[in-house]
Amino acid sequence: METAAIQTYGLTRRFGALTAVEGVTLSVAPGQFFGFLGPNGAGKSTTIKMLTGLLEPTAGTIDILGQPFTAGALELKRQIGVVPEGMALMGRLTAPEYLRFVGRMYGLDKATTNQRTDELLEFMQLADQGRKLVTDFSHGMQKKLAMAAAVIHGPKVLFLDEPFEGVDAIAAGMLKTMLTGMISRGATIFLTTHVLEIVERLCSHVAIISQGRLVANGSLEELRAGVASTVPGTEQTQRLTLEEIFLSIVGADGQQESAQELTWL
Amino acid sequence: MAVSNGAGGMFGAEARAQYGALARLRWHMFGNGMRSKKGALELGARAFTFVFYAVGGLGCGVGAGAFAYLMVSGEKWAYLPILFWAVFLAWQGLPIMLASFQEQFDLGILLRFPIRFGSYFLLYVVFGLLDISTILGGLCCLGLLVGTTVARPELFGWTALGLVVFAAFNILLVRAIFAWIDRWLAQRKTREILGAVFMVLILSVQLLNPALHRHRQTSTNAAQKEDQAEQYRRAKAEFQTRYGPWLEAANTVQGWLPPGLAAQAVRQAAGHGSGLDDGAGEQWGSLESLGVLGLYVLGAGAVLGVRLKAEYRGESLGVAPKRAKLVAGQDKKGQEKAGLGVAGQSKARVGGGLLDGAGPIGAVIEKELRTLLRTLPLLYAIGAPLLLVLVFSSAFIRNGPAQHTFKLALPLCMVYAQLGFTRLFYNNLGAEGAGIQLYFLSPTPFRTVMLAKNLFHSAMFAVTIVIAGTLAMLRLGVPEAEVLAATGAWLVFSLPANLAAGNVFSLTLPYRVNPGRITRQGGSQASALGALLVQAVVMGLGAAVFGLGWYLEKIWVAVPLFLVMAAGAVVAWMRVLRNADGMANQRRDTLIGTLMKEQ
Numbered sequence: 076m077e078t079a080a081i082q083t084y085g086l087t088r089r090f091g092a093l094t095a096v097e098g099v100t101l102s103v104a105p106g107q108f109f110g111f112l113g114p115n116g117a118g119k120s121t122t123i124k125m126l127t128g129l130l131e132p133t134a135g136t137i138d139i140l141g142q143p144f145t146a147g148a149l150e151l152k153r154q155i156g157v158v159p160e161g162m163a164l165m166g167r168l169t170a171p172e173y174l175r176f177v178g179r180m181y182g183l184d185k186a187t188t189n190q191r192t193d194e195l196l197e198f199m200q201l202a203d204q205g206r207k208l209v210t211d212f213s214h215g216m217q218k219k220l221a222m223a224a225a226v227i228h229g230p231k232v233l234f235l236d237e238p239f240e241g242v243d244a245i246a247a248g249m250l251k252t253m254l255t256g257m258i259s260r261g262a263t264i265f266l267t268t269h270v271l272e273i274v275e276r277l278c279s280h281v282a283i284i285s286q287g288r289l290v291a292n293g294s295l296e297e298l299r300a301g302v303a304s305t306v307p308g309t310e311q312t313q314r315l316t317l318e319e320i321f322l323s324i325v326g327a328d329g330q331q332e333s334a335q336e337l338t339w340l
Numbered sequence: 341m342a343v344s345n346g347a348g349g350m351f352g353a354e355a356r357a358q359y360g361a362l363a364r365l366r367w368h369m370f371g372n373g374m375r376s377k378k379g380a381l382e383l384g385a386r387a388f389t390f391v392f393y394a395v396g397g398l399g400c401g402v403g404a405g406a407f408a409y410l411m412v413s414g415e416k417w418a419y420l421p422i423l424f425w426a427v428f429l430a431w432q433g434l435p436i437m438l439a440s441f442q443e444q445f446d447l448g449i450l451l452r453f454p455i456r457f458g459s460y461f462l463l464y465v466v467f468g469l470l471d472i473s474t475i476l477g478g479l480c481c482l483g484l485l486v487g488t489t490v491a492r493p494e495l496f497g498w499t500a501l502g503l504v505v506f507a508a509f510n511i512l513l514v515r516a517i518f519a520w521i522d523r524w525l526a527q528r529k530t531r532e533i534l535g536a537v538f539m540v541l542i543l544s545v546q547l548l549n550p551a552l553h554r555h556r557q558t559s560t561n562a563a564q565k566e567d568q569a570e571q572y573r574r575a576k577a578e579f580q581t582r583y584g585p586w587l588e589a590a591n592t593v594q595g596w597l598p599p600g601l602a603a604q605a606v607r608q609a610a611g612h613g614s615g616l617d618d619g620a621g622e623q624w625g626s627l628e629s630l631g632v633l634g635l636y637v638l639g640a641g642a643v644l645g646v647r648l649k650a651e652y653r654g655e656s657l658g659v660a661p662k663r664a665k666l667v668a669g670q671d672k673k674g675q676e677k678a679g680l681g682v683a684g685q686s687k688a689r690v691g692g693g694l695l696d697g698a699g700p701i702g703a704v705i706e707k708e709l710r711t712l713l714r715t716l717p718l719l720y721a722i723g724a725p726l727l728l729v730l731v732f733s734s735a736f737i738r739n740g741p742a743q744h745t746f747k748l749a750l751p752l753c754m755v756y757a758q759l760g761f762t763r764l765f766y767n768n769l770g771a772e773g774a775g776i777q778l779y780f781l782s783p784t785p786f787r788t789v790m791l792a793k794n795l796f797h798s799a800m801f802a803v804t805i806v807i808a809g810t811l812a813m814l815r816l817g818v819p820e821a822e823v824l825a826a827t828g829a830w831l832v833f834s835l836p837a838n839l840a841a842g843n844v845f846s847l848t849l850p851y852r853v854n855p856g857r858i859t860r861q862g863g864s865q866a867s868a869l870g871a872l873l874v875q876a877v878v879m880g881l882g883a884a885v886f887g888l889g890w891y892l893e894k895i896w897v898a899v900p901l902f903l904v905m906a907a908g909a910v911v912a913w914m915r916v917l918r919n920a921d922g923m924a925n926q927r928r929d930t931l932i933g934t935l936m937k938e939q
Contacts, residue, residue: 129780130929146925152783161936163777167714168707179703180782208714224778 078141080105080232080263081126086135088121095121097287099135103265103280105231108258110278111267114325118287119267120160123236126265127157139232153181156230158238162221166210170201170220173209174227181228188227195223198253200246214241222250226257233257233264239273251277275317285325298324350458358455362463366470385865401479408487412495417607423484424506424599431477431510432517457652464648468515481507488606498609498626505633506602512640519647598636605629700784704792712800715771718764718853722804725760729753729808730815747895748886750812750819751827755879757808758834761801763853765842766871768793769935770853776935780928787920790846794839794917801835822896826889829902830882833909840913841874847923852935881905 081103088096096118103109113119124130126137128146137144139151157163165173171192178188196202199219204212209220218241225233233254239247254264254277268274274281281298283291291298299315302323315323349355404423411420447464455463468474481503489496594600608625712718768790769776779789809827818824849867885902889895924931 127781129777129932131925146780146928147921149783149785152781155781157781159777159781161774161777161932163774163781165707165711165775165778166773167711167771172707172710176703176707177778177782180700180778180784182699182783 077104079103079138080107080140081109081265082138083126084136086122086125086137087133088118088125088130089133094287096125096284099284099289101282101289101292103263105140105263106258106261107280108254108264108278109266110274110281111265111284112271112274112281112321113267113284117284117325119284120236122284123157123234123265123267124159127155127159127234128152129159153228154231156225156228156233158218158221158225158235160236162217163224164209164217164221166208168209169205169207170196170209170212170223171205173220174223177224178227183228191227195227198249199223215243215246218242219246219250226253231262233262235264235266235268237268238266239268239270247273271317271321281317283321283324291320291324295320350456350462354454355456355459358453358459359463359466362450366467381866385869388865388869397476397479400476401483403483404480405483405485405487405490408484409491410487412488412491412606412610417610420607421594421600421603424603425594427477427480427484428510428599430480431473432514434473434476451652451654457649460652461645461648464519464644465511465515468511468518471514473514474511477510478507492610495606495609499606502602502605502609502626502630502633505630505637506598509598509633509637509640512637512644516640516644516647519644519651596632598633601629601633601636605633700782700788701792701795704789705796708793708796711771715853718771722760722764722800725757726804726808726811729757729812747819747823748890749816750809750823751830751882751886753808753812753816754805754827754831755882757804758801758831758838759875760804761797761838762871762875764797764800765838766845766874767849767851767853767867768797768842768846769850769931770846772935773852774936776932780924780932785921786924787917790843790920791917794843794913798835798839805831820895822894822899826886826895826898826902829899829906830885833902833906834878834882836906836909836913837878838875840909840916842871843913843916843920844923845871845874847920847927847931850931850934852937 079102081101083102084100086096086099087094099118099122111119111122121130125132126139126144128144128148131146139148140154142148142151144151165176168176174192174195175188178191183191193202196205199222201216201219201223204216209217212220218238222235222238225235238250242250251273258264266274266278275295278295280294281291282289282293283298291301293301295317298320302315302320305323404427407423408420411417411423447460447467450460450463485496485499485503488499595604605626608629763770772779779786813819819827845867849870851867882902885898885905886895888901889898
């Protein structure tokens with residue numbers, strides 16, 4: 076049996092009385108492009124923080140590449156790349172300085188760091204912004220830089236928290252190409268985003284979290300079949316989009332009805 | 341249909357509802373600002389700071405009142421304008437300087453609501469009433485009123501009227517100035533430039549002190565003192581002859597300016613200054629002064645109105661110059677690209693790291709250096725005490741030349757120089773911002789990060805101490821060898837002691853340092869008070885050991901004692917470093933949340 080790239084058992088995180096994530100058990104196979112979806116406040120970012128060592132789980136375990144993952148698992152961290160929610164940028168450095176810093180923190184040698192910094196800045200169309208401080212970058216440019224920093228050490232597992240937010244269409248297209256290239260070379264990508272079209276296009280497997288609990292997990296076809304079986308008539312009439320699957324699973328029907336009641340709008 | 345038709349003008353129902361909403365917004369902002377996740381210690385420290393500032397503000401008011409009482413009761417009317425000018429300058433100058441250190445609440449956001457120009461104008465002015473300078477100015481005016489009334493109760497009415505008009509002028513003027521510059525200050529670079537100018541001004545003012553002391557120090561005996569007094573009298577007479585007419589003219593001019601007019605109104609109400617001998621004539625003079633002051637109020641209001649009207653129509657001063665600059669920059673880049681490819685540029689830029697071969701420790705040190713050089717508050721924190729050592733050292737040589745200085749002046753100067761490192765030592769993660777996440781994501785242990793930071797700060801500390809020591813010795817003369825050795829030994833003790841305590845504070849009570857501000861960092865008061873306490877203990881131990889040496893008349897005794905204490909401090913520092921990963925991981929949620937939090 077192949078070792079999972081990411082495996083969690085009963086992952087739970089509580090903040091005082093609030094349970095943000097409860098009993099999440101999931102498995103992501105190596106080379107899989109995995110979409111992790113959920114409404115606002117469902118627990119996506121909390122889960123990704125626990126998976127990357129930014130937040131300690133209250134309960135449950137995490138295995139990455141077959142090894143237990145804790146905050147002190149330094150060797151394992153070399154295999155992981157992350158674009159976290161806050162992007163982890165350092166505002167008072169320029170983009171080349173920041174990438175060089177990140178490369179060295181991941182233990183790359185000077186020549187490799189410099190070469191990859193050059194290539195990544197070129198690829199992200201940031202090469203002509205070399206003298207500008209990161210704090211003066213636009214949000215989209217910061218996202219691109221965060222993405223460059225996440226991949227500079229060639230990670231085997233990549234965690235992306237809303238990587239396309241604020242990124243222009245051209246750059247988004249390039250990023251998608253880069254990510255699919257990484258998948259074809261055997262990397263595993265764990266992606267959270269609110270843009271369902273991107274997940275539908277890129278991801279082979281999807282999990283949906285709602286109110287801290289995992290409510291769906293499987294390939295797109297499995298989710299489609301699951302929803303179709305619960306909604307009468309859908310299996311014959313149409314092929315469900317991910318948006319329809321998502322809305323069906325997280326139970327947004329009631330909210331849609333509520334919205335229709337706002338007759339004064 | 342529940343939408344208001346907007347009728348009723350700037351005091352109509354809709355406008356009143358908008359004022360109420362904004363008042364509630366301010367109240368909620370104030371209330372939410374008091375919330376703290378850092379616990380009772382932080383809340384207590386904040387309360388202490390609030391009381392401290394409140395006492396300071398009240399002190400200014402009481403001072404103004406006392407000055408006014410002395411001037412009015414002593415009939416020293418010529419000096420009364422000085423008080424009004426001081427209040428005026430503080431009122432106008434303080435907010436401009438403070439604005440360079442704090443984010444501005446942009447009232448322009450109100451323009452997306454259906455708000456009338458009159459209401460916008462009024463809200464803009466009313467918002468100004470909550471400025472720290474207006475509160476301070478108001479307290480000074482109140483003090484002035486009380487002082488004048490106690491001295492001459494019959495002046496209460498005229499003084500109150502004059503102060504109300506004077507305050508109205510100040511409020512409108514300061515808001516008018518703000519209306520022109522607040523968008524400009526909203527840009528990071530301009531805010532930092534103004535901060536740097538302020539820093540230079542503060543240091544320049546501090547350096548006046550030793551410059552003035554220089555002249556006092558030469559008077560060592562009665563004959564010299566008499567000679568100096570004679571020289572002073574001659575210089576004063578010469579000054580009056582040369583500049584007297586200019587001063588007279590300046591005094592006349594200031595009498596037509598708002599602070600002078602306000603002072604004149606009070607003076608004339610008291611029966612001085614108009615030249616008319618009956619009471620009605622004096623009161624008419626007061627009215628005249630207040631009338632002219634009223635014209636100034638209208639003028640300030642008009643200036644504010646013109647600016648706000650432009651803003652109301654959608655103009656933004658802050659954005660336009662930046663756009664123009666960007667376009668110019670793009671043109672330049674385009675020209676450069678014609679001669680040199682972008683890849684070539686980036687390659688040229690990327691090379692030349694400072695500590696390329698040193699791995700994560702070198703990377704952190706290089707990053708710290710780059711960040712420090714671009715972070716004004718940290719540079720200020722280090723630079724200011726260094727220069728102030730010059731000021732401080734003058735305290736020891738007032739009574740004679742260098743050879744008569746206080747024996748332990750050098751260690752005291754070193755203590756002063758060390759104070760600048762408090763923020764670097766005790767909040768060494770504060771400037772990381774969102775970058776703190778990287779330390780938890782990367783395979784570099786946290787203790788390596790802390791070690792690199794400690795090494796960098798130690799190097800900075802060593803350089804600063806050498807410079808401060810050299811400056812102090814140039815002013816005070818080289819002390820005896822035993823004092824020099826004991827001072828060195830104390831530094832060897834205090835550095836690891838502060839680093840050990842600083843690492844603990846940095847991991848347990850962190851606060852975000854905003855790189856664009858010098859003051860108002862919204863930091864942890866508990867951390868500040870705790871750091872002060874630890875520093876006091878370290879200095880107290882130093883003072884006790886030096887005191888023992890002084891008492892035994894063998895200062896050298898301090899050297900072995902300090903070295904033993906230094907060994908203990910080094911052990912403590914290493915222990916803290918060893919536990920740094922555990923401490924950081926245990927508090928990573930708080931660390932990340934606090935340091936990433938927008939202020």
